[in-house]
Amino acid sequence: MTACPGAVACQAVAMRSMYHQYYNRSVIEAHYLFAKELTPAQLQERNQAGAGLSWLSVFFIIICSVIILENLLVLLAVFRNKKFHSAMFLFIGNLAFSDLLAGSAYIANICLSGPRTFQLVPVEWFVREGTAFITLAASVFSLLAIAIERYIAITKVKVYGSNKTCRMFLLIGACWVTSVLMGGLPIMGWNCLNNLPKCSAVLPLYSKDYILFVVTIFSIILLSIVVLYVRIYLIVRSSHQETTNSPAYALLKTVTIVLGVFIACWLPAFTVLLLDTSCRMTSCPVLSRANVFFGLATLNSALNPLIYTLRSRDMRREFLRVLCCWGVLRGGRPADRCAVPLKSSSSQEHCTDKHEHQATPIMQECTTCV
Secondary structure (H helix, E strand, C coil): CCCCCCHHHHHHHHHHHHHHHHHCCHHHHHHHHHHCCCCHHHHHHHHCCCCCCCHHHHHHHHHHHHHHHHHHHHHHHHHHCHHHCCHHHHHHHHHHHHHHHHHHHHHHHHHCCHHHHHHCCHHHHHHHHHHHHHHHHHHHHHHHHHHHHHHHHHHCCCCCCCCCHHHHHHHHHHHHHHHHHHHHHHHHCCECCCCHHHECCCCCCEEHHHHHHHHHHHHHHHHHHHHHHHHHHHHHHHHCCCHHHCHHHHHHHHHHHHHHHHHHHHHHHHHHHHHHCCCCCCCCHHHHHHHHHHHHHHHHHHHHHHHHHHHCHHHHHHHHHHHHHCCCCCCCCCHHHHCCCCCCCCCHHHHHHHCCCCCCHHHHCHHHCC
């Protein structure tokens, strides 16, 4: 074998060699054999297993179908009702969109897992897993965007005026660009194709360093969100006499519940991924059940629309109106009546009229209360 003329040339040769492996189907078998510490007989048994789905896979597919329908309802509600065209609800719509994609990505992941895994080439495997990481990143960054919007809303007046709407869309755009970049790092080269000892036991083509990086970034972001919400709570409490009855406080409780549910659902999965970076499959048998923890994490995407429904009378009414238009809850009423826009509001409309010229930053955003 001819020696490389220089370090840069050697690196280029190594990269070309790695990218050639992206279409080599035997690479996946080799990585699963090493990373999951399987015997050749066990690998063959997995490869030749029945193509049918297990009861657990069917259960999660049903849950993901519910996730898609629920979050589609949220998006339709936000799109149809002009009362929900404020910054806060557009960020909630962005979170719903990422949850909808998460449900779709997990269904695709389930259908391409099991024995079908070994029919994939590495580039297809990276796309399968990368879409799940992109939707997770989008959810985390959406929660961060919501926290930033809430913090700005109570510290400044008219942040999202007609001439500053682009700031909101730039924040949403940055959320998705960053998510795609983070989820696409493995397919762009940060993987373990040429370094088997660095391979993850849970995701055998991913580098342990990449998984540690992702979990660390997400943990820092979630910690930052918690700090922001604590800061918001202190500002709301010190700036308003009727703290517990104010619309801003009601919205704060809603988004805090969303954050708490996210952490509760994803904490076990993050713990397993952290364990994966420092433990082998034989030493930590729990790694072999990682799919159960990821399934639990996916439930978060089903809970968010329920939180919005339980916490917002307006959102609940709009959900019913959309279902009515679909013929699900029409109850004998004509279709044109079901399509009538929401006219009354539980608190938003009164809040808007009463404080239209209010200079208090907290109440300036009352049109987005939940």
